[in-house]
Amino acid sequence: MLSLILTHPGSSHKDELLACSLLAAVHRVPIVRREPTPEDLADPATAVVDVGGQHDPALNNFDHHQFPADHPPVCSLSLVLQHLGLYEDARQFCDWLEPAEWFDTRGPNVTAQWLGVDRTAMNKLSSPIDITILRRFAKAKSLTPGEPLYEILTYIGQDLLDYLRDLRARLDFVAQNAEIWTFADHEVLYLPRTEPIPEEPSAGITRYLESIGKSTTTVALIYPDGRGTGYGLSRHNDAPHYDFTRISTQPDVHFAHARGFVAKTSASDLARIKELLALAFAQVG
Known part of the structure; x- marks a missing residue:
């Protein structure tokens, strides 16, 4: 069982916010935004997300920045979804996931080229909901259960979990009938x-x-x-x-x-x- 979710301080991106949301929905433990220590990385009760230079699911370490430049696009959200056994369904049924992986690992210019759209289209897809939640998350040093932003994050994580699990059950139902x-x-x-x-x-x-x-x-x-x-x-x-x-x-x-x-x-x-x-x-x- 986790006792802490740890991610980096400073600017916030969609991948670690969603990764933390999933883990918070599952474990209901505090989220702290600071650099990890060697002890954090060695402690399986501390999930280290999008920082730390390690991908080791057994120790709940979920960073992708150490992967080589030519590694297929994956982000911290990808790694957490893999850990939860939901990645393949998410890639198949969440149309936004692959572009999010590209955006986080390749940047907006390369992602726009990959999508076959003009670079300016990327800004036109930005939502004030995304901006506000990411900005508030970036300003927080820690989040604990019961706080408004923490509960919003768990709603996001739980809805994603429910969607993937319910959809798999529905697909099985449709296939059978x-x-x-x-x-x-x-x-x-x-x-x-x-x-x-x-x-x-x-x-x-x-x-x-x-x-x-x-x-x-x-x-x-x-x-x-x-x-x-x-x-x-x-x-x-x-x-x-x-x-x-x-x-x-x-x-x-x-x-x-x-x-x-x-x-x-x-x-x-x-x-x-x-x-x-x-x-x-x-x-x-």
Whole structure:
């Protein structure tokens, strides 16, 4: 068990702030911002983050600055995620992580080139939320449970942990229950109703399709309506194959968005669901 999280003083960056947030969410121990001593580095009860020149998970040391210049981009957040067994899922499902690794290890100019955007675009993506939290973290010498900034950091860390763990569970659920219906030139994912119905039953479907290489061929989704006994029908990636305004006058369709990308039906019979899907089909091309 940790008794302390230690990171460097001075200016603060997103990687060590998020790394400390994860560790604080897991361990609920104080965060101190100072240079580590040899005793800190040798003590597994002290997590040393983004400083100290060592990467040794057994001793809870998570620094990346000693890696060679040609090392693949990883930062202290990467190392903590690896330690928690969440890195692969984070790289796959947190689209912001890889750019954060590049930014921290390669700087804004190289990162902009890697992303294929103008350097000025990097500043345009900056948020006042990021600026304030990083600035306040940089000014703090220590943070302890109960203090407002400490609790904000643990909220951030816990939400990231919950997202990754819940998403993995959702992906497993979708994989076990979903069906892919194949038509002439496209596919539709159908997720049947199960009991108990999961909270936000459609969550995770898009990531699941990405994980199995079906994101571009699947054009519509059918999933349990979390607010009723029927199903939601929606376009995937706004593919034009279906216009759900075509079924807006059906007696068992209680909602169809005016732009045609989603509808809700009280129907639960599979044959009726397929009938509604056929009625909503719009010829493409």
